[in-house]
Amino acid sequence: xxxxxxxxxxxxxxxxxxxxxxxxxxxxxxxxxxxxxxxxxxxxxxxxxxxxxxxxxxxxxxxxxxxxxxxxxxxxxxxxxxxxxxxxxxxxxxxxxxxxxxxxxxxxxxxxxxxxxxxxxxxxxxxxxxxxxxxxxxxxxxxxxxxxxxxxxxxxxxxxxxxxxxxxxxxxxxxxxxxxxxxxxxxxxxxxxxxxxxxxxxxxxxxxxxxxxxxxxxxxxxxxxxxxxxxxxxxxxxxxxxxxxxxxxxxxxxxxxxxxxxxxxxxxxxxxxxxxxxxxxxxxxxxxxxxxxxxxxxxxxxxxxxxxxxxxxxxxxxxxxxxxxxxxxxxxxxxxxxxxxxxxxxxxxxxxxxxxxxxxxxxxxxxxxxxxxxxxxxxxxxxxxxxxxxxxxxxxxxxxxxxxxxxx
Amino acid sequence: xxxxxxxxxxxxxxxxxxxxxxxxxxxxxxxxxxxxxxxxxxxxxxxxxxxxxxxxxxxxxxxxxxxxxxxxxxxxxxxxxxxxxxxxxxxxxxxxxxxxxxxxxxxxxxxxxxxxxxxxxxxxxxxxxxxxxxxxxxxxxxxxxxxxxxxxxxxxxxxxxxxxxxxxxxxxxxxxxxxxxxxxxxxxxxxxxxxxxxxxxxxxxxxxxxxxxxxxxxxxxxxxxxxxxxxxxxxxxxxxxxxxxxxxxxxxxxxxxxxxxxxxxxxxxxxxxxxxxxxxxxxxxxxxxxxxxxxxxxxxxxxxxxxxxxxxxxxxxxxxxxxxxxxxxxxxxxxxxxxxxxxxxxxxxxxxxxxxxxxxxxxxxxxxxxxxxxxxxxxxxxxxxxxxxxxxxxxxxxxxxxxxxxxx
Numbered sequence: 001x002x003x004x005x006x007x008x009x010x011x012x013x014x015x016x017x018x019x020x021x022x023x024x025x026x027x028x029x030x031x032x033x034x035x036x037x038x039x040x041x042x043x044x045x046x047x048x049x050x051x052x053x054x055x056x057x058x059x060x061x062x063x064x065x066x067x068x069x070x071x072x073x074x075x076x077x078x079x080x081x082x083x084x085x086x087x088x089x090x091x092x093x094x095x096x097x098x099x100x101x102x103x104x105x106x107x108x109x110x111x112x113x114x115x116x117x118x119x120x121x122x123x124x125x126x127x128x129x130x131x132x133x134x135x136x137x138x139x140x141x142x143x144x145x146x147x148x149x150x151x152x153x154x155x156x157x158x159x160x161x162x163x164x165x166x167x168x169x170x171x172x173x174x175x176x177x178x179x180x181x182x183x184x185x186x187x188x189x190x191x192x193x194x195x196x197x198x199x200x201x202x203x204x205x206x207x208x209x210x211x212x213x214x215x216x217x218x219x220x221x222x223x224x225x226x227x228x229x230x231x232x233x234x235x236x237x238x239x240x241x242x243x244x245x246x247x248x249x250x251x252x253x254x255x256x257x258x259x260x261x262x263x264x265x266x267x268x269x270x271x272x273x274x275x276x277x278x279x280x281x282x283x284x285x286x287x288x289x290x291x292x293x294x295x296x297x298x299x300x301x302x303x304x305x306x307x308x309x310x311x312x313x314x315x316x317x318x319x320x321x322x323x324x325x326x327x328x329x330x331x332x333x334x335x336x337x338x339x340x341x342x343x344x345x346x347x348x349x350x351x352x353x354x355x356x357x358x359x360x361x362x363x364x365x366x367x368x369x370x371x372x373x374x375x376x377x378x379x380x381x382x383x384x385x386x387x388x389x390x391x392x393x394x395x396x397x398x399x400x401x402x403x404x405x406x407x408x
Numbered sequence: 409x410x411x412x413x414x415x416x417x418x419x420x421x422x423x424x425x426x427x428x429x430x431x432x433x434x435x436x437x438x439x440x441x442x443x444x445x446x447x448x449x450x451x452x453x454x455x456x457x458x459x460x461x462x463x464x465x466x467x468x469x470x471x472x473x474x475x476x477x478x479x480x481x482x483x484x485x486x487x488x489x490x491x492x493x494x495x496x497x498x499x500x501x502x503x504x505x506x507x508x509x510x511x512x513x514x515x516x517x518x519x520x521x522x523x524x525x526x527x528x529x530x531x532x533x534x535x536x537x538x539x540x541x542x543x544x545x546x547x548x549x550x551x552x553x554x555x556x557x558x559x560x561x562x563x564x565x566x567x568x569x570x571x572x573x574x575x576x577x578x579x580x581x582x583x584x585x586x587x588x589x590x591x592x593x594x595x596x597x598x599x600x601x602x603x604x605x606x607x608x609x610x611x612x613x614x615x616x617x618x619x620x621x622x623x624x625x626x627x628x629x630x631x632x633x634x635x636x637x638x639x640x641x642x643x644x645x646x647x648x649x650x651x652x653x654x655x656x657x658x659x660x661x662x663x664x665x666x667x668x669x670x671x672x673x674x675x676x677x678x679x680x681x682x683x684x685x686x687x688x689x690x691x692x693x694x695x696x697x698x699x700x701x702x703x704x705x706x707x708x709x710x711x712x713x714x715x716x717x718x719x720x721x722x723x724x725x726x727x728x729x730x731x732x733x734x735x736x737x738x739x740x741x742x743x744x745x746x747x748x749x750x751x752x753x754x755x756x757x758x759x760x761x762x763x764x765x766x767x768x769x770x771x772x773x774x775x776x777x778x779x780x781x782x783x784x785x786x787x788x789x790x791x792x793x794x795x796x797x798x799x800x801x802x803x804x805x806x807x808x809x810x811x812x813x814x815x816x
Binding site for chain 1: 420421450451453457474475476478479483484488490494498509527529551557567568572575579595749768769771774775778
């Protein structure tokens with residue numbers, strides 16, 4: 001039977017019967033369909049807009065027909081890789097007897113005071129009731145008060161961890177921050193486990209085990225799709241991540257290494273000194289130049305970290321940790337949580353935060369506290385272990401929101 | 409060694425070593441921990457607010473300490489059941505080679521024109537720019553236009569199904585509708601598969617297989633937790649659902665059955681006649697009284713269904729289907745999608761919808777259309793196959809949004 005491609009136009013759906021066979025020697029593809037019967041050929045407009053030639057991600061992103069992009073090799077490969085990583089995530093946590101919790105998306109609490117939040121409302125246009133002609137009267141809004149999109153499910157997750165044991169959440173998070181980099185999306189998915197009876201060492205072990213598990217999963221199941229990625233080094237990097245013990249250094253050691261590098265002539269845009277938050281360039285230097293493998297930095301200065309992280313005995317640092325990966329940067333951030341009632345109360349006040357919104361959170365320490373730790377992983381960051389390929393934003397026609405962000 | 413309960417106060421965390429053994433004959437519990445070593449006892453405020461006595465769901469919901477509720481038997485059982493159903497869902501679709509898609513949460517498109525939508529914004533208070541002193545100028549908002557929370561990922565999912573084959577999404581959906589019933593939440597999770605080369609019969613098969621799979625999963629893995637549910641019939645009902653072929657009747661047959669019932673003296677609050685949308689009381693009559701098992705009703709009048717459902721040859725009905733389950737009501741709604749370009753265009757115009765926002769969706773029919781079908785399942789509705797136990801809303805302290813809705 002003739003070649004199918006010569007019978008039907010590009011973009012048409014076909015339903016055929018045939019035999020999957022090894023191709024003749026010398027052909028590039030690994031398998032070939034020996035066509036036996038054409039069952040159905042669907043109609044297609046001859047003005048099919050996606051050419052058969054290979055297109056770059058940038059061209060696809062600018063393309064007028066973004067809703068047709070999943071039909072390209074690269075985007076469909078990314079869909080399969082993302083799917084594999086999601087299932088690997090659920091498998092990893094279920095094998096280890098974690099329970100999935102769907103933490104709330106619409107919330108009135110702000111996890112860290114860290115990110116700018118989106119407001120959720122049903123009040124529109126001229127109908128917005130304003131008090132004194134100025135302030136919006138949120139009592140008239142859907143929830144009778146201001147409501148926001150979640151920036152993290154961690155605090156709510158802790159209520160469950162302190163009740164049923166190890167738990168995790170895997171859901172969308174939101175940051176209302178305009179950004180020119182691929183590292184910040186307005187909408188992204190986060191994986192956040194919370195582990196009881198775990199200290200900072202334990203949570204580093206869990207983070208490393210999880211990243212290795214996902215890397216191995218991709219190596220085992222997705223090499224064909226990985227080969228379609230623009231980054232030809234990604235499979236080797238995955239093998240390295242899966243097989244190499246992560247380096248672990250304290251923040252203080254990390255700063256010393258960076259200071260030595262500066263003395264040796266290395267130029268950074270951001271100043272290096274104890275107390276700074278490590279910039280992306282510092283993180284990449286540590287993981288890509290200094291160690292050339294994943295690095296976990298732990299025990300950060302308390303001044304640059306959230307109130308809920310456990311104060312170390314030096315009273316200067318907290319039991320926080322970040323996992324840095326070559327070409328990815330910070331993949332995971334986590335900490336041992338402050339489980340001591342008096343200490344965490346003091347920390348909230350010290351940071352100038354109000355106690356009232358955190359009273360329920362403090363109750364988790366007051367009424368039967370337990371040592372626990374957790375971390376968060378940005379799922380887009382993790383796909384392919386390469387941020388440039390985090391392509392939620394390239395998939396959907398109505399993903400205007402994400403498109404917008406890329407254009408800004 | 410003495411009984412642990414007499415050594416530590418209620419609510420304290422303990423870490424112990426011991427042997428799990430069968431209890432002495434006559435004791436109620438199934439296993440007993442023979443204590444050997446107490447490793448750690450955490451502090452607890454003696455004012456621990458949750459008593460040891462059994463509490464009803466209603467009391468827990470009104471409780472001042474909702475964040476401590478996961479520590480009760482019933483809520484922790486629901487957490488485990490919900491987790492099991494989520495993992496069963498991912499397992500079912502992966503065993504059948506579906507790909508998970510994270511469809512966008514923030515969107516500018518409205519799937520069905522069906523539900524009231526929440527608006528997502530960063531414009532606040534007195535700072536809202538208004539044109540002509542009246543209209544809000546959304547060009548100044550985060551995304552440069554109005555943005556909303558998704559009511560369904562279906563349309564976006566179709567872009568992927570028409571590219572990579574069978575896919576599903578499992579994520580939060582939102583409806584800005586105040587409601588007094590447990591059947592409508594402002595925030596809920598939805599499972600939506602989209603299946604290529606599938607017609608209305610195929611999608612009914614998939615829906616039935618999925619519901620049976622989840623039911624069997626709970627029977628196999630969660631009986632201990634199911635026994636803690638207030639509804640003592642739930643395990644028997646699950647066995648019935650898992651083992652009984654679902655009844656399948658057309659909408660026209662369903663209306664006939666209801667009309668016969670009315671003739672026989674059955675009273676409904678809502679009038680029965682061909683063309684109506686079936687009310688909850690009608691659905692329950694069909695599944696609980698008439699058939700006493702799950703019922704799939706298919707081929708609904710086109711006037712009460714969405715534009716994207718495939719027009720049947722009678723030009724009066726569309727290939728839509730609902731799965732009704734005793735004590736649950738409508739668990740699943742789905743349809744074969746209209747894949748014919750000219751027909752769906754006509755349907756959009758017929759329903760008075762604008763063409764422009766759906767142009768990308770029409771392109772999926774114009775550029776290589778393929779027969780496909782899908783359905784949506786409300787995950788809270790599905791947990792325990794019993795709406796009264798859908799307790800996302802009871803879990804979280806900052807789930808004010810959900811609490812609010814229950815109080816309204």
